[in-house]
Amino acid sequence: MKSIRRCQSIITLFLVIFIAGMSVLVIKINREAPFYMMHSDKHELGMVYDRSGDVLFDGLHKGTYEDNHFLDIGNLIGDDSGQMENTLVAQNIDKLNNYSFSAGLVREGGKAAIYTTLNHAANRAVYDAYMGAKGCTVAYNYKTGEILVCTSLPSIDFTKGYENIGSLESGTLLSKAMCGTVPGSTQKVSTVISALEIMGPDLLFSKSYNCTGQYTNATGGTIDCHQSWGHGVQNIQQAVENSCNPFFAQLVEDPDMPLERIIEIYRKLGYAVNDDKPQFLDIDGIQCDRASTTLTNSSDFTTQWGCIGQGDTLVSPVQLMMWQSAIANGTGKMTIPHLIHHVTNVYGDTCDCAVTKYSDELFSPSTAETVKRILLTNGANHYTWSIPNYVVGVKSGTAQVMDGQEENSLLVGFLNDEQHPIAFCILIENKFTTGVTTEQIAVTLLNALCQ
Amino acid sequence: MSNPVSFIFSGLFVILAHGAMLMNIFFNGNYKNTGDLALLAAVVIGLDILFYIIMLFWKQNTYTVDFMLILILNMSTIFQASFGGVHMDKDVIKHIITCIAAIAASRLGFWLVRDYRRIQNRRAYIWAGIGFLMLVILVCCGRRSIWIDLGFITIQPSEFIKPLLVLACATSINEQQHKHKFLSFNIVWENVILFGVVAAVCLFQWWCRDLGSIPTFAAIYASGFLLRICYPKTKFSKKTLIAAISAVVLICGVGIYFAPDYVRARLFVDVWSDTNGDGYQQSQALIGIANGGWFGKGPGFGFLHNVFAHENDIVFATISEEWGLLYALMMTVVLLFICSSPLIFPPRSYFHGTMCAGICAAITVQMALNIFGSCNLIPFTGVTIPFISAGGSSMVTSGLMVGMLIAAQNPVFTKVKKKKKQGNSLLSPLKQRRSA
Numbered sequence: 001m002k003s004i005r006r007c008q009s010i011i012t013l014f015l016v017i018f019i020a021g022m023s024v025l026v027i028k029i030n031r032e033a034p035f036y037m038m039h040s041d042k043h044e045l046g047m048v049y050d051r052s053g054d055v056l057f058d059g060l061h062k063g064t065y066e067d068n069h070f071l072d073i074g075n076l077i078g079d080d081s082g083q084m085e086n087t088l089v090a091q092n093i094d095k096l097n098n099y100s101f102s103a104g105l106v107r108e109g110g111k112a113a114i115y116t117t118l119n120h121a122a123n124r125a126v127y128d129a130y131m132g133a134k135g136c137t138v139a140y141n142y143k144t145g146e147i148l149v150c151t152s153l154p155s156i157d158f159t160k161g162y163e164n165i166g167s168l169e170s171g172t173l174l175s176k177a178m179c180g181t182v183p184g185s186t187q188k189v190s191t192v193i194s195a196l197e198i199m200g201p202d203l204l205f206s207k208s209y210n211c212t213g214q215y216t217n218a219t220g221g222t223i224d225c226h227q228s229w230g231h232g233v234q235n236i237q238q239a240v241e242n243s244c245n246p247f248f249a250q251l252v253e254d255p256d257m258p259l260e261r262i263i264e265i266y267r268k269l270g271y272a273v274n275d276d277k278p279q280f281l282d283i284d285g286i287q288c289d290r291a292s293t294t295l296t297n298s299s300d301f302t303t304q305w306g307c308i309g310q311g312d313t314l315v316s317p318v319q320l321m322m323w324q325s326a327i328a329n330g331t332g333k334m335t336i337p338h339l340i341h342h343v344t345n346v347y348g349d350t351c352d353c354a355v356t357k358y359s360d361e362l363f364s365p366s367t368a369e370t371v372k373r374i375l376l377t378n379g380a381n382h383y384t385w386s387i388p389n390y391v392v393g394v395k396s397g398t399a400q401v402m403d404g405q406e407e408n409s410l411l412v413g414f415l416n417d418e419q420h421p422i423a424f425c426i427l428i429e430n431k432f433t434t435g436v437t438t439e440q441i442a443v444t445l446l447n448a449l450c451q
Numbered sequence: 452m453s454n455p456v457s458f459i460f461s462g463l464f465v466i467l468a469h470g471a472m473l474m475n476i477f478f479n480g481n482y483k484n485t486g487d488l489a490l491l492a493a494v495v496i497g498l499d500i501l502f503y504i505i506m507l508f509w510k511q512n513t514y515t516v517d518f519m520l521i522l523i524l525n526m527s528t529i530f531q532a533s534f535g536g537v538h539m540d541k542d543v544i545k546h547i548i549t550c551i552a553a554i555a556a557s558r559l560g561f562w563l564v565r566d567y568r569r570i571q572n573r574r575a576y577i578w579a580g581i582g583f584l585m586l587v588i589l590v591c592c593g594r595r596s597i598w599i600d601l602g603f604i605t606i607q608p609s610e611f612i613k614p615l616l617v618l619a620c621a622t623s624i625n626e627q628q629h630k631h632k633f634l635s636f637n638i639v640w641e642n643v644i645l646f647g648v649v650a651a652v653c654l655f656q657w658w659c660r661d662l663g664s665i666p667t668f669a670a671i672y673a674s675g676f677l678l679r680i681c682y683p684k685t686k687f688s689k690k691t692l693i694a695a696i697s698a699v700v701l702i703c704g705v706g707i708y709f710a711p712d713y714v715r716a717r718l719f720v721d722v723w724s725d726t727n728g729d730g731y732q733q734s735q736a737l738i739g740i741a742n743g744g745w746f747g748k749g750p751g752f753g754f755l756h757n758v759f760a761h762e763n764d765i766v767f768a769t770i771s772e773e774w775g776l777l778y779a780l781m782m783t784v785v786l787l788f789i790c791s792s793p794l795i796f797p798p799r800s801y802f803h804g805t806m807c808a809g810i811c812a813a814i815t816v817q818m819a820l821n822i823f824g825s826c827n828l829i830p831f832t833g834v835t836i837p838f839i840s841a842g843g844s845s846m847v848t849s850g851l852m853v854g855m856l857i858a859a860q861n862p863v864f865t866k867v868k869k870k871k872k873q874g875n876s877l878l879s880p881l882k883q884r885r886s887a
Contacts, residue, residue, distance in 0.1 A: 004797050007804030010674050011793055011811045018815045022783065025826055029776065033741035039723060040738040101776075104744040 033101040034094050044098040044105060046112035048077055048089060050120035051146075051341065057089050058159075059096050071157045072127035073118065076150050076175045076286075076339075079158040083165065084173050088114070088339055091285030095343045095352070103346055111348035115341045117146035122448035127151045129444040133434035134169075135408070136176035138317050139424035139445055142325035142414060145335040145356050147283070148422070148449055152176040180289040180314035181427060184397030185243040186412045187309030189323060191251065192240060192374065194265040194307075196367040199256050207254065208235045215246030221301030223249040223308070226398070241378050243396065249304040259298045262307070266293065268362050270319060281318065284340045291315040309397055317425040320412045324423040326359070327375065328393065328414035332368045334359040376416060386439035390446050391416040396438065398431075406430040411438035420450045461518040462503045468522060469495050472529045475774075481751030482537035490539050491532050494547055495525045502554065509558075511861040516792045520557060520853050523785045523838045524550040530770055530782075531841055535756030542762075542841065549843040553850030560614070560854025566863040567802040574622040580615045581648060584608045585655055597661040609664055610844035612652060614851045616668060617809035619645060620675030624805045627679055642679065645672070657706075662714060663832030666820060670812040678805050722827050732758060736768035736825045740776060747775030763840035764833045765825040782839060783818065789853060790814050796860040803859035810852045 037043050045059025055063060056070065056077045070077070078087020089096065098110025117140075126137045126149055136152040152175040156168065195204050213230035215223045223245050225231065231242045239247035251257060263273050272278045272292040281288040294312040295303045305311035322334040329335065336357040343352040375393030383394055394413030401408055409431040414423040424445060426438045473492045482488045502521045506514060528550055532543045564570050570577075587608050591599045599606045626641035649672045653665050680692060707715075722730030722737075739755040742748060753772035755761045761769045771779040793807040820834040835842050837849035 003801045004799075004804050006678060007798060007801070007808050008794050010677055010808040011791065014670070014674070014808075014812050014815045015787060015791055018787070018819055021819055021823055021828065022780070025823060025828055026776070026780070028828070029737075029740055029826070032737075033744075036734075036737045036741035039726065039734060040742070042738075042742060099741075101741065101744050105742070 030101050034097045034099050037099045037105065038094050038097055042105060044107050044110055045080055045089075045093070045096040046098050046110055046114075046344075046346075048096070048114045048116060050116055050118045050123075051148075052120070054120040056116060056118065056120060057096075059098075065159070068157045070159055071155050072124045072151045073120065074155040074158050075152050075173055076177075077116075081158065081162065083158075083162050086174060086178065086287055088116070088284060088286060092340070092343075095340075098346050100346045106346050110346045111344050112346045113344045115343070116339050117141075117148065117341045117354070118150065118339065119148045119449065122445065123149045123151050125448040126441060126445050127153065127155070129436065129441050130428070131434070131436055133436050134171070134429040135427040136317055137424065137426045137441055137445060138177040138321050139422050139449065140321060140325070140335075140337045141421055142328045142335050142423040143356075143421040145325075145337050146341065146354075147337050147339050149424075149445060150175065150177050150339075175286075176427065177317045177425070178283075178286060178288040180292065180316050181410075182310065182399035182401055182408065183313060183315040183320060184309045184399030184408065184410050185245075186320055186395050186397035186410045186425075187307065187313055187315065188240060188243065188248055188397075189327075189371065189375070189395050189412065190266065190269055190271075191248055191262075191307045192236065192371055193269070193323075193363050193367055194262050195236070195251060195257060196370055197265050197363050198258070198261045201366070201370045203256065204236050207251070207256075208233050209239075209247045209250040211239075211242075211244050211246040213246075215249050217249055217253060217301065217304060218299035219297070219301065221299075221304070223301075223304055237374055237377060240374050240395065241381055245308050248308050252304050252307045253298050257298070259295060259303070263295050265363070266295065269323065270362075281316075281322075281337075283318070283337055286339070288318050289314070289316040290319050310400060317410075317427055320410075321423050321425040322359075323362075324393075324412055324414045324425070326362055327368050327371045328416070328421065328423055330365055330368045330372060331358075332361045332363040332365050334362065372416075375413065379413065383439065386437070387442050387446070390443075390450075392442070392446075394442075401429075407432065409438050411442055413442070415446060415450075417450075420446075422446065422449055458503075458506075458514055461514065462499070465518050465522045465525075466496060466499050469499060469525050469529065472526065476529070476533055476537060476750045479749040480533060480537060481535075481749065482533075487532075487537045487539050491529065491537060491543075495528055498525060498528075498547075498550070505554075509561075511857070513796050513860055515796070516789055516853065516857045516860065517557075519785055519789045519792075520554070520838075520850070520857075523782070523789070524553060526782060526785070527839045530766075530774070530839065531762055533750040533773065534762060534769055535753070536751040545843070546841050549841075549846040550838075552843065553838065553846045556847045556850035557854030557857065560851040561858045561861075562854075563858070564618070564803075564806065564855045565858040565861060566865055567800060568865055570618060571622050571802065574619070577615050577618050577622060578644075578648070581612055581619065581652070584612050584615070585652065588655065588659060597656075597659045604843065607842070607844040609656060609659070609661055610848045613664075613667060613671065613813050613848055614810075614855065616649070616652070616671050617806055617813065617852065617855070619648065620671060620678075620809050621802050621806035624675070624678060624801060645675075663820060663824075663834040666832075667813050667816050667834065670816040671809045674808040674812040675805060678801075678808060720830075732760065732765055733825060733827045733831055736765040737827060739765075739768045739772035740826070743772035743775055745775050745777050747771070747773050747778060750774060760833065763835050763842055764821070764831075766836055766840045767822045768825055770839075783822070786814065786818060786837065786839075789856065792856060793859060798859040799862045799864070803862055806855055807859050810856050813852060814849070 047055055048057035050056055056073055078084040078089045080089060080093060095114055096112050098106045098112045130153050134153050137149055139149040140147045154169045154172045156172050210233045211225055211231040213225050213228045225245050231244045234247055266273050270290040273295055279290045281290055292314050293306040295306055297303055302311045306313045325335040326332050338354045341354050342350050344350055372393055375395055379392040379394045392413050392415055394411055397410040399408045409428045411426045426441045428438055506517055528547055531546045597607055597609055623641040623645055626639055630637040630639055652668050656665050720729045722733040726734040735758045750773050755769040755772050767779055790811045798804040798807050814837050817834050818836050820832045821836045823829045824831040835845040
């Protein structure tokens with residue numbers, strides 16, 4: 001009988017292996033069935049809502065909406081046409097699938113939906129405030145990471161189709177907030193953070209450099225100041241307020257600011273320095289550029305401009321906004337932004353609720369507090385008339401693009417208000433062609449979010 | 452008949468099961484005219500009744516596997532006839548004929564191996580049969596093909612090697628005790644021959660580009676090999692076992708390394724990035740299963756019937772889509788029950804035990820290759836699911852093997868006039884006492 005049992009053991013072995021395989025298969029199918037269905041031509045998509053229930057995407061295509069209802073969020077939310085890949089719908093289409101393995105494909109009454117953190121009314125107000133100018137604005141709650149506004153111009157109302165896709169302006173089908181741009185003097189915030197981390201506040205505030213309107217560095221390169229007659233002798237606070245280029249060129253060249261340490265801190269901040277591999281943020285599936293620059297020699301023209309905000313430096317508006325959160329929070333840790341508040345499945349059950357996450361410590365809390373004070377002072381001294389009624393810490397910037405033919409205007413900052421902890425980045429492209437200023441956009445933004 | 456009540460109720464159960472399936476088609480299925488459905492019902496129920504009548508003439512200890520066989524065969528007929536809508540075309544009629552052939556083959560298998568001595572004394576014919584089939588493939592099949600096209604029917608000769616290999620493993624098991632000194636090694640010549648034959652068959656399959664069958668042959672041999680290790684007085688060392696496993700791993704590695712491009716493409720294909728190329732069938736199969744859900748779209752209401760080889764290579768997915776994954780799993784359970792029958796009704800001799808293990812290995816590996824392959828768990832091979840997939844050669848050989856399985860549960864032990872050590876060693880101690 002023992003020999004028969006051996007035969008039975010072999011049979012049992014084969015059966016057990018097969019049954020184990022079948023179990024894996026059933027679990028796999030159960031889990032991945034929505035994914036399979038999304039690859040077929042048989043799917044029913046649900047809705048995307050803003051934080052107050054306003055529709056941002058209608059997968060059923062059955063609702064009626066006012067003209068250009070989706071224009072302000074068109075290139076962020078996107079659709080299922082396949083024309084825009086780096087959008088919320090395209091990257092989370094499986095979450096909108098009104099299908100489950102048990103219920104099958106639900107053609108009517110499916111409740112699969114994405115509830116975003118966006119404030120559609122505020123988004124629309126900011127979009128309208130551009131008055132036809134191009135650019136983008138992104139704002140989020142720096143305590144929770146909820147993206148409240150993210151608009152990019154020009155945009156598209158995807159419900160009108162893509163018949164005129166060939167004649168669309170460049171940048172229409174992407175959210176510029178997610179793309180690297182020349183940061184201009186907003187880059188000086190990163191340089192101030194680096195200087196504070198390297199020297200400490202006492203040494204940095206004890207330093208002063210003279211600006212005569214132009215600075216010739218050790219290699220013979222000249223760094224021009226936007227104020228041709230110069231700012232005279234300044235300390236770091238004055239230099240930030242004046243956005244003085246020669247001051248920062250001399251700061252970078254200072255022996256107390258070794259380049260290796262600057263590179264180290266820049267990398268911590270998220271820059272891809274020199275030949276580093278570019279890094280990206282993932283915001284609910286949407287790929288967002290971070291920052292990159294070239295830093296080779298403290299006395300090098302490109303390196304100095306890189307720390308000032310020109311040269312090879314590129315930073316995405318979202319990244320600029322996130323650094324503001326690390327400053328505003330006073331922790332040196334960025335709040336990671338998110339667009340999806342929660343998701344409901346085909347039955348309407350809530351799943352995938354957002355959780356606030358923070359980055360590693362980029363710089364010390366004392367540095368964060370010092371930079372926060374510098375920016376708040378800048379806001380108090382220079383922006384109380386243009387952004388009234390709000391206590392803001394800000395840094396403006398002007399970035400030369402298209403070989404100096406165009407200038408973009410930027411404003412990064414945060415609202416120092418416990419009730420409305422908002423960090424933002426505003427970009428207006430080719431500022432000379434429009435009468436709109438970043439401050440006006442900021443006022444519209446803060447009014448829409450705070451009132 | 453040992454238990455007529457059981458016989459009657461088992462029969463009723465099978466008829467009710469088929470009746471329920473036919474009713475499902477009637478209420479939820481896709482059929483253009485009721486005549487086709489009525490004809491299908493008549494064929495299925497008629498075949499059920501005919502089978503019971505035939506079975507009355509066969510004396511057996513148990514009929515459980517027989518009932519499972521007719522259950523799965525007519526389930527298969529109903530599935531095949533309802534894919535894409537009930538139809539009784541020539542393909543379905545061909546399938547019904549192959550089902551009848553499978554029943555006949557099962558009776559043949561039963562008769563052949565019920566008395567182990569009958570086959571044991573004729574094992575030279577088994578070796579000759581394997582050699583003959585390989586020769587037939589070499590001569591009759593097109594260059595590097597696995598099919599013989601007779602015009603009205605195509606035959607896959609390699610399928611018939613499977614039961615012969617099972618029998619070769621089982622009939623040579625007692626040779627374990629006959630070791631011969633060769634150089635400084637103790638050699639069992641029949642083991643060497645068997646290994647050589649299996650290696651030759653596998654290489655031949657490789658040459659014929661029928662790589663999907665190799666795991667089945669390997670599994671049959673592996674089950675026999677494991678039982679050889681366990682054979683009394685074999686004294687198979689652990690070192691030898693480790694060496695054997697290492698050799699298998701090495702052979703697999705070398706095989707993959709030198710595999711032709713079309714094989715490598717299947718091994719490493721990402722079906723979702725190539726849904727119109729190499730990943731077409733698998734991606735469509737998975738979409739079909741997802742489309743069907745637990746309870747299916749309804750018989751005949753799927754889309755997979757438009758996909759090539761829906762009735763054999765991806766038949767599990769086609770059934771899942773139209774009948775639901777639950778039904779497809781139930782179908783699998785029936786096949787597993789057939790395979791596990793030796794656990795409930797133990798074979799009475801080591802010969803029959805080895806044979807059952809080989810058959811179980813062949814059926815489970817074929818099921819695994821088809822189901823897991825079509826669902827992208829393992830590389831896609833195109834092997835059939837026994838009794839479910841359309842295909843005459845597979846159906847007949849599967850029937851033959853199940854008949855052998857039934858024989859193991861209803862063995863006949865002819866009395867030996869002269870007591871021989873060699874012969875008796877094949878019987879379990881229990882049977883040895885009975886024989887004495």
